[in-house]
Amino acid sequence: MGRLFLVNLEGKSYSCKHCKTNLGLCDDVVSKSFQSRHGKAYLFSKVVNVYAGKKEDRMMMTGMHTVVDIYCVKCGSYVGWKYEFAFEKNQKYKEGKSVLERLIPD
Template sequence: MGRVFVLTLEGKIYSCKHCGTHLALTDDVVSKSFHSRHGKAYLFSKVVNVTLGEKDERMMMTGSHVVADIFCVQCGSIVGWKYETAREKSQKYKEGKSVLERFKISGPDGSNYWISHGVHIGGSDADDG
């Protein structure tokens, strides 16, 4: 197993819900208006303590993207995905950024997020509306 980074800004850390491994800082949130097939998600400019899965082209709400699932390095849980390539010019800002699904992380205050009922099951992507 690789080295696990410990983020030190108390109260400003998003962690893996399953094992508590630090994943991102609140300062690295780019957008809180993203959606996944399980509910809300956050777009981050930087995440740590994750490994990348295979690259895969996926049709999402905002078009075709090449993405890779991201997994917690400590417990192996899938926690979101990373945008590798965006096909639409207007979506290029997502490239190199990562999405963490809220129900798979603990918030900075230690709270857990849960799947909301009535969630649309379909492609994952930002709510551009």
């Protein structure tokens, strides 16, 4: 792997629990009422410094979604997932958005 170019977020943000890399801005939080297998999770309209894993269809409480797991670009830790596609009409707002969990506030 070559040199990493990390995005530094301006403003109040959330960071990777392991290496403190900025992942998402407080201003970009769409919902704080998400639940993951590990506890509380937030829905972000935009995240940075992550890379995506393999696309897969996943059955969730709110129906079937096509998602990719996302990982911290610096330390490789699993940080959450991104919605690529929502099968249910009322879940379409999630498409292109990401859920982050195990975060530390700035």
